[in-house]
């Protein structure tokens with residue numbers, strides 16, 4: 617399994633346009649700092665999938681990565697984007713997103729006044745008022761051929777996402793509601809898009825219009841294997857593979873006992889437990905009180921969400937039992 621050491625993505629030729637920074641966060645859809653996992657673990661499955669996704673993008677088709685929370689969708693998307701070697705624009709879906717956030721908006725007026733009173737008897741005055749607009753991140757991306765990662769796109773309202781229909785099919789970005797003569801921007805040949813989403817049954821997620829889904833190559837991501845998860849956790853938290861295996865096995869056993877399937881605690885919870893335990897020199901041992909409390913704090917809520925009203929106590933019982941099982945060498949499937 618490959619382990620890549622990555623610099624922050626910002627250094628990977630993924631700088632956002634200075635102009636947007638100067639608009640003081642007006643374009644809330646864009647973040648100007650984000651990081652690819654510092655220690656990116658590339659299991660064979662991940663590498664093969666990323667290579668295929670790259671082929672699809674290079675052939676001009678957008679890719680959509682979907683799967684439960686924490687299976688690595690954003691990480692894959694950033695990794696694939698970094699392979700394309702073009703600037704990256706990152707958009708986060710949210711229910712408040714509006715066209716202006718992506719296309720830009722009027723930010724005021726410029727005013728020019730010329731008064732010519734050189735000859736006292738003649739008074740000449742000219743005034744010009746111009747609307748000032750700032751292009752939004754999507755216009756820049758489309759014009760300059762960036763790779764756009766639209767993370768959690770189903771958290772934006774479906775009507776908001778209509779914009780992408782013509783970008784992806786007709787290769788033009790229509791500029792609705794503008795007074796300028798040009799009413800669309802042609803899409804640069806180097807432009808490509810990677811979408812990510814959680815399944816439709818997740819809270820806060822909107823149904824996607826079929827027309828958009830029809831344009832995307834949708835790839836379902838499954839959880840990493842326990843061995844892969846252990847390697848990721850050991851790299852991220854800088855702990856031994858044995859300790860990482862124990863934490864990952866514990867989280868998996870808890871998820872299994874709680875019947876959470878795809879939706880229970882996963883890789884993120886394991887990374888949290890491992891990082892905090894390492895930082896605070898808490899032994900990775902189920903007999904250790906501090907370790908038990910840490911696991912309960914992190915795992916109780918995601919486990920109890922699926923349980924009945926007695927959730928909290930039931931969840932803690934499940935966690936305690938899972939600790940014993942994993943300590944006794946019983947592994948989750």
Ligand SMILES: Nc1ncnc2c1ncn2[C@@H]1O[C@H](COP(=O)(O)OP(=O)(O)OP(=O)(O)O)[C@@H](O)[C@H]1O
Nearest residue numbers: 653655656657684685686687688689690691848883
């Ligand atoms: N291959 C990997 N190498 C290193 N770290 C990884 C890898 N895959 C995932 N991670 C780490 O696991 C955590 C979850 O990954 P990520 O945020 O990509 O998941 P996601 O599927 O996009 O989750 P969500 O749907 O909740 O946004 C992150 O901390 C990420 O850095």
